[in-house]
Amino acid sequence: MISSHLPVLQVVLPLIAAPLCLLLRRSSLLWILSFAASLAAMIIAWLLLQQAGSSGVISYTIGGWAAPWGIEYRIDTLNAYVLLIVTSISTVVLLAAKKSIEQEIPQQHWPMFYSSYLLCLTGLLGITATGDAFNVFVFLEISSLSSYALISLGRDRRALTASYQYLVMGTIGATFILIGIGLLYMLTGTLNMHDLAQRLPAVAQSKTLLSAFAFLFVGISLKLALFPLHLWLPNAYTYSPSIVSAFLAGTATKVAVYVLLRFIFTVFGADYAFSVLPLTEILMLLAVAAIMFASISAIYQSNIKRLFAYSSVAQLGYIILGIGFLSVSGLTATLLHLFNHALMKAALFMALACVLYRQGDVMFSNVKGLGKTMPWTFMAIVLGGLSLVGVPLTVGFISKWYLVVAAIEQGHFVLVAIILFGSLLALVYVWRLVEQGYFHNSEEDHPRQEAPLSLLIPTWMLVLANIYLGIDTSLTIGAAEQAAQMLLGQAGGGSP
Amino acid sequence: MWDILVSYCSDALLITGSFLSLTFAIGLLRFPDFYTRMHAAGVSDTLCAGLIVLGLVLQAGISLVTLKLLFILLFLWFTSPTASFALARAAHRAGYRVSEQEEVASSNS
């Protein structure tokens, strides 16, 4: 009986836990409850991925109202895959959260912190699971509002302005999305994505449809921090509490990429999206600009969190680049990098949480000699960095490999060069870290002072996942390829 | 017979109310200084609101609608004098005097 309700439980379980957090007075219970909710969500996501893999699309009608009248949850391999990414990152991050929160956030705020965290998770899961266009907007706002609150909790006062800036840009993005959805509704009279997909070809010539597409694209790009709309991201990631940085870096932009994929491929259909606008060229241009500009910016940062935030913008460039190829290998690369980048960035930000825990800050001066004083933490940073560069035997290599293959397939040799050059730039900023950590000694002679195990173990879980999934690729590639084929299969029109 | 009388009364009230509200609105626009303008607005708010709402009450007859109308009237009658009182006091405190205001207004327009 339970198994048929999994799609909705996926979202509702963390949602129930959120108000409960507010009622709990014991701080130890808070963490246990949040972790349990997240873990349960992860297990459900895993089960859903299995179900979707074996039986195709799972449809769940909420309230018992059939699809276009009521709201439908529609899970296929793509959703389930993204759900798994979000829940697993969230779970591992929560594992480390307890210690880090104790240090960074005053105790009176813990119930509300965990509550906001779970609400953010709920929002992200809701966006991913739903098959209703307006429902996307509602859950988008849940996740956005809670993430504004989470970011503002950073200790630096700049966290407040970062949060404000994100609030303004995020709301503009959400309003654009709202306009787009409204125009789609105006043309078809429906809000269900599947239903929209079937009704849109009839109005494909409409100028209104083109304008709807433009608004959705720009709105989602704002949420996705696609270059040049990324301005909110570096500040938001830099000044938020470490745990929040790790969580958001691993999940928020990934879900936005998912929404973009969903709208381009499922709702509009690749045929429409890529024929009405020179989408391939636009995506490739923006992606290349993101890779070059953000990687170079990253090199000049003195705050390591900010460095990795810029690197996130660059990595999002790779993810977007894959969409532009409009081929199975390109999309596979996109989806792989979605997972892999989530793993890398979560690992790196968690390692930075360890550094912050001991050093109090994450400037370059703080990592001097860290190879000696915090060897495990620093090793995690180095391995995560190598994965970012795309060194073989790490996950970063796999996704870059697919990307290069996709580029060669279509004869875009310039892009191949740019991808490799981007990796070189990544190597430069990772090398700067390595140099500071291993070849400089800190000014004061610190004794060896490793981060507490409760922080270190989750970090290393992610680092090891980076390596393990870089060697045994069957899990991720299998799901990614299946999802990519499904997306392109839909491009032909009609349902699979 | 009674019905016709009531409907005439209602019409008369509505017409008077709308005429007065127009007149006072012109007053609000044309009067020279803040205090006279406030007089126009304050009287218009209470008097016109009373007339128009009573006109509507006569149209509605006795029902839930009447009750709602009377509550609306109650709120309006509380709001407007409160606001006028507060405004006058604040303006006075801020140094606006009836004579002085004229100069300020004319120099501004």
Added chain:
Amino acid sequence: MILAVTAIALLVAMALTLVRALLGPSIFDRILAVNTFGTKIVLFLGVYGFLTNRPDFLDIALVYALINFISTLAVLRFFESGQLVMPKDKESR
């Protein structure tokens, strides 16, 4: 018919009030105009309900009146806190 005339009269009155709100010149004139405008729109909605034969929608006018009252009090409190009293209250226009 009479109702329509009343509605139009109220609309015109609203327009005139709006002009005062925009012209100022002092902040007090604006507040005054805004307040009157609120009253007018409540009356307008009441009349509009009768005009469209659905007087049960008076609920909305009632909410307006209530909200108008409360926000007037909020403004009043703002006054009392001394924030509004500024040396020379003139717009840059």
Added chain:
Amino acid sequence: MINIILLGFLAVVAIAVAMMRDLFAIVMLFGIYSLLTAGIFVSLDAVDVAFTEAAVGAGISTILILSTLALTSREEKQPTHSFLLPLLVVLVTGATLVYGTLDMPAFSDPEAPVHQHVAPHYLNQAEQETGVPNIVTAVLASYRSYDTMGEVTVIFTAGIAVLLLLSAFRHHEDEASNLNDLSHHPVLRYIARLMIPFILLFALYVQFHGDYGPGGGFQAGVIFAAGFILYGLVVGIDKTRQMFSESKLHWLMASGLLLYIGVGIVSLLLGGEFLNYNVFAADPLKGQHWGIFLVELGVGITVTATMISVFLAFSEVRRSE
């Protein structure tokens, strides 16, 4: 026709907001803007929306922005940076939309696709299927009740976020709150106290009459909260706080949302889909009735509690740095 005039007013007000520098005047104008919008909603037959916009836009938003101004500053500086780029962005956006309008169905055309597919089902079937004559309520609380759950969650999230941001800055017990209350106006206090019971009664009416007329949990919650905000304004913030301690408000905020989710979970346990009210009673109509009643109640509780705690949080911020 009325619509066009009101729209004209709206455009004028919007331009005035853009031009003015005095934030206080801007907030007042913004209040007018909301009222006008609500008027247009009424003339476009969206009475429920007008209800909400009046209560929220003209009421809650204005009060919150005013409280913020009281704590910050009122005069806006002359912006010095270039306005060309923003203007360009805005023009491009506007042009995209104008381009989109060229193929739009004519305004209020009953043949437009919007009125063809899903909406007729609601208009023709909803009353039979849910027993609620107000179709907006039927769609809101039954067909798309999951969206409404999301809406309650949004309110809850915002409440938590505001508390998270402001609770550390509460003034101490002995310190006076940032704004004087109006308790030294005896007449005002008397009138307000007289009115509060009626306001609460009206809120109850809106809560439970939402099936038949405009209104529902959200609007009722705002009016309920407005009653207590009025109390706070004229009798004193501290007195209101005594009525609603922080933990009580937390409890209320959470319980409304939990009630809503609980309805969904119970329907799961009874063998239906999440939020399928038909399973609550042998007669589906009766089940729908119960379901809609309970979720609206949940909405009302959470909205009331959140609005009150947000208002209190804003009012209790201490002014000194």
Added chain:
Amino acid sequence: MSTFIDLYNYWIFIFLMMVGFYIVISQGNLVKKIIGLNIFQTAVFLLYISMGKVKGGTAPIIMAGDVSYSNPLPHVLILTAIVVGVATTALAMALIIRIRKAYGTIEEQDIHEQDASL
């Protein structure tokens, strides 16, 4: 010509939307930005509601007799959106109060200067 009048409504919304959007991205005052954001959102709400209007229709509360009603679905969506809007406004205002406490100003430019001088 008839299309022009038919679309007049939409164009006013677009104009309002542009004004609101312009306030958001061009003004330096944090409070005013949020007011602009509200105007921007409200214009979108109007767009939705106006697409639900049916000529000669009335509010979608079923009455006796043969009446045509306006489309209820946009109303439902916008009810939700209004709530989201006020939630965002409340959060933004709380943030502004905190920013003012931390920086002593609510002008974007002054904040940038303070951050840059660190």
